[in-house]
Amino acid sequence: MKIRTTLSRGLLLAALLGMTLCLGSSSKIDTSTIIGNYTRIATENYDDVVKDAEELKRAIDDFANKPTKATLERSKKAWLNSRESYGTSEIFRLSNGPIDAEDGWIAEAYGSLESQINAWPLDENIIDYTIDADGKKTSGNIIDTEGKFDPGGEDSSVIDITNITIESITALNENGGDANVATGYHAIEFLLWGQDQDYSNFMKDSITNGAMRAGERPLSDFTTDRHAQRRLSYLKVATAKLLSDLKRVASAWSPEISDNCSVNPKGCYRGAINHMLKGADAKKNIDPKVALREILSGMGKFIKSEVANERIAVAVLTPSEEDEPSCFSDNTHRDIASAYIGFKNVLTGSYGGVKGSSFLDKVDETSRAKIEKLMSSIEEKIDSIDRVATTKAHFDYQIRPDNPQGRVIVKLKNQMRKLGDMMPVVAKQNGLELTADDVTSKHETEI
Amino acid sequence: MKTVIMLLSLIIYLNAESVSESIYDNIIIRDIKETNQNLDRLIALTKSDATDEKQRDGFKSLMTSWKRVETLYLAADLDEDLLDMPRYIDIFHQGKEDIYKQLDRILLSSDSLDVELFKNSTKSINALEYLIFKSTQKSLRQKDMILYILEHMGKRLKEIEKFYVEHRELFMKDSQKMNAIIMNALIESSYKLKEWRVGDPAGLSHKYRGNPKESRAEYHISKLSFSAIEAILLAHQAVIGEQSYTNFSAIVRSAGATSELRSIQEHIKKALQLLHLAPASDFGSDEIKRLYEELTKLHNAYYISLIGRLKVTSKILDSDGD
Numbered sequence: 001m002k003i004r005t006t007l008s009r010g011l012l013l014a015a016l017l018g019m020t021l022c023l024g025s026s027s028k029i030d031t032s033t034i035i036g037n038y039t040r041i042a043t044e045n046y047d048d049v050v051k052d053a054e055e056l057k058r059a060i061d062d063f064a065n066k067p068t069k070a071t072l073e074r075s076k077k078a079w080l081n082s083r084e085s086y087g088t089s090e091i092f093r094l095s096n097g098p099i100d101a102e103d104g105w106i107a108e109a110y111g112s113l114e115s116q117i118n119a120w121p122l123d124e125n126i127i128d129y130t131i132d133a134d135g136k137k138t139s140g141n142i143i144d145t146e147g148k149f150d151p152g153g154e155d156s157s158v159i160d161i162t163n164i165t166i167e168s169i170t171a172l173n174e175n176g177g178d179a180n181v182a183t184g185y186h187a188i189e190f191l192l193w194g195q196d197q198d199y200s201n202f203m204k205d206s207i208t209n210g211a212m213r214a215g216e217r218p219l220s221d222f223t224t225d226r227h228a229q230r231r232l233s234y235l236k237v238a239t240a241k242l243l244s245d246l247k248r249v250a251s252a253w254s255p256e257i258s259d260n261c262s263v264n265p266k267g268c269y270r271g272a273i274n275h276m277l278k279g280a281d282a283k284k285n286i287d288p289k290v291a292l293r294e295i296l297s298g299m300g301k302f303i304k305s306e307v308a309n310e311r312i313a314v315a316v317l318t319p320s321e322e323d324e325p326s327c328f329s330d331n332t333h334r335d336i337a338s339a340y341i342g343f344k345n346v347l348t349g350s351y352g353g354v355k356g357s358s359f360l361d362k363v364d365e366t367s368r369a370k371i372e373k374l375m376s377s378i379e380e381k382i383d384s385i386d387r388v389a390t391t392k393a394h395f396d397y398q399i400r401p402d403n404p405q406g407r408v409i410v411k412l413k414n415q416m417r418k419l420g421d422m423m424p425v426v427a428k429q430n431g432l433e434l435t436a437d438d439v440t441s442k443h444e445t446e447i
Numbered sequence: 448m449k450t451v452i453m454l455l456s457l458i459i460y461l462n463a464e465s466v467s468e469s470i471y472d473n474i475i476i477r478d479i480k481e482t483n484q485n486l487d488r489l490i491a492l493t494k495s496d497a498t499d500e501k502q503r504d505g506f507k508s509l510m511t512s513w514k515r516v517e518t519l520y521l522a523a524d525l526d527e528d529l530l531d532m533p534r535y536i537d538i539f540h541q542g543k544e545d546i547y548k549q550l551d552r553i554l555l556s557s558d559s560l561d562v563e564l565f566k567n568s569t570k571s572i573n574a575l576e577y578l579i580f581k582s583t584q585k586s587l588r589q590k591d592m593i594l595y596i597l598e599h600m601g602k603r604l605k606e607i608e609k610f611y612v613e614h615r616e617l618f619m620k621d622s623q624k625m626n627a628i629i630m631n632a633l634i635e636s637s638y639k640l641k642e643w644r645v646g647d648p649a650g651l652s653h654k655y656r657g658n659p660k661e662s663r664a665e666y667h668i669s670k671l672s673f674s675a676i677e678a679i680l681l682a683h684q685a686v687i688g689e690q691s692y693t694n695f696s697a698i699v700r701s702a703g704a705t706s707e708l709r710s711i712q713e714h715i716k717k718a719l720q721l722l723h724l725a726p727a728s729d730f731g732s733d734e735i736k737r738l739y740e741e742l743t744k745l746h747n748a749y750y751i752s753l754i755g756r757l758k759v760t761s762k763i764l765d766s767d768g769d
Binding site (some may be wrong): 201202203204317318319320400401402407410411414415418446447 | 527528530531534535540541542558561562563565566567568
């Protein structure tokens, strides 16, 4: 997660000025327009996200019913698979859309659930035991505490976790600070894989020593351990909540558009962004120019500030294993790849083998060639990181100071930042004004 | 402020190429070579168990020459592979790590330095300062750590030197681009100088107004923060002051911005005078308050007056609010 949405003053002003209004009368999306095709991509991508999360839930439920090596492996596989479609959907972030809008009717309607779904980085110690820097097993976490639990941190509140429920983990999520993560993909990831990092020194790597080893939580944690049942309950509850949250976000893009968005927001964002809401809801319709600017601004911030800076630069320049997104499963190479694919999908207007209207279509030949060359170079590096991660060394070994692959990762970071900086050029050639400030998050971690 | 981008107008300045060439020969190459020589000298001093005083003087020479290199670090704009190089060497105003605590722990550990000093922050010039100035009696481990850090810094600095030496043509190829890059460097440096290096410890910056704290100074352990400020001002003087070689002042003059140039040169001179008058390492003095004001004027002179006269369009891309 890291970077949060803020509606820039420029965008707000543009919204208030309200430019050309294109009133739609049909409920069918016009996919020949950029917004229409963007809607198609979002709808299909979120459909895939929900399908994959449903499979994850089935796998986890089966595992909870019968915890064996095979069911654990199937759960892990389902988690890894679910990250692929979720990864590509992340491009819909930072655009004042249903996944993470923080103000206004969109936030109210869809709950700004990104921080419940994909919060990261997280302090895993509040979830379950780890081996600390002194080699001691930690305690005082959600799993081993029965009754009242204080997650600690600033202004934290005590939650009753006698039973691990959707309500209790929701109340614990980010309770006491952003790192107090109790829900979402990465909480589930930690429960499935367990600790991978050696907190005393990541070069020593004494927890799960080896370049190709991720976290290896023993099956006994789910079978014979005295907290086994709580772990299984936690997994079930966290996955059920994840699915429910994802469905709520996906509902924003539903082709069935509610006729009263204040009561039932189903499909209302889809309606609003395509200027199709009528009656009392018509005021929710988003000016197309504002929508396009927000999309492009979000794309720039996502690739430049979120992916390049928060997810890659912090990890590789420090270097630091704890700053890689999927540090328990060692799936960071896929996080990077899928985030980029999502960016590419929207820029080129493609999803599911179908190419539609896109921002890139309107870019002149020279700029387009420049962007495509940059993307091609980015893809080579993503492929390289992916190949090495699956054959020789996971991402946490690739960022080690003695690994030349670190240079590839640094180059990737620089090129992704450049790509983000190209969004004002893309905007201009699509008749929009976007500054470099609009594609750079104000909350970038200084490294 | 982090990044400023400028789009130069199509005005072609006379001697633009020879200006870039002269800056390359007389500043860029000279400074990086001197920094590498200072680094080699400090390695030799450390290896030969020279006196503490000599070692600390050696550090001061290395640090001040590095500050000059850093002030006019043009490599980042010429080759993206070199973008992060200063960050590997110098962590001032980056991250929120307590490297001193980490270094103290590493000093007590017996694990190999390859394992313990894996973080770039613990191999930075800031880590070096701590190890050289924390005590007069140095353990063998401390000496090994100093040498390890110097070796790490040396690799980076030699890479920068190699790039500059092998890419002289980049400085000659597009003089307008070079002018924009130099202007950008001066603006960015003047901002960081006034806000980070003087304003923050003195409690005069936007971020810390009325809340002075000496430990925010760049080299508060060694008490060499004023030397760093001086080195940066001298780097500005080398680029735009009156010198025996052709420099950026020729560009400014040819654009007819003589009064702006005079004003900038005067601000640099006054800032240096105030710094020399200020009681050593005292960020609470009147001279430092006046220095902050002078540096604000210098920054504005670059950012507002000079850009306007050079018919350059500037735009802040990224402001961190500091």
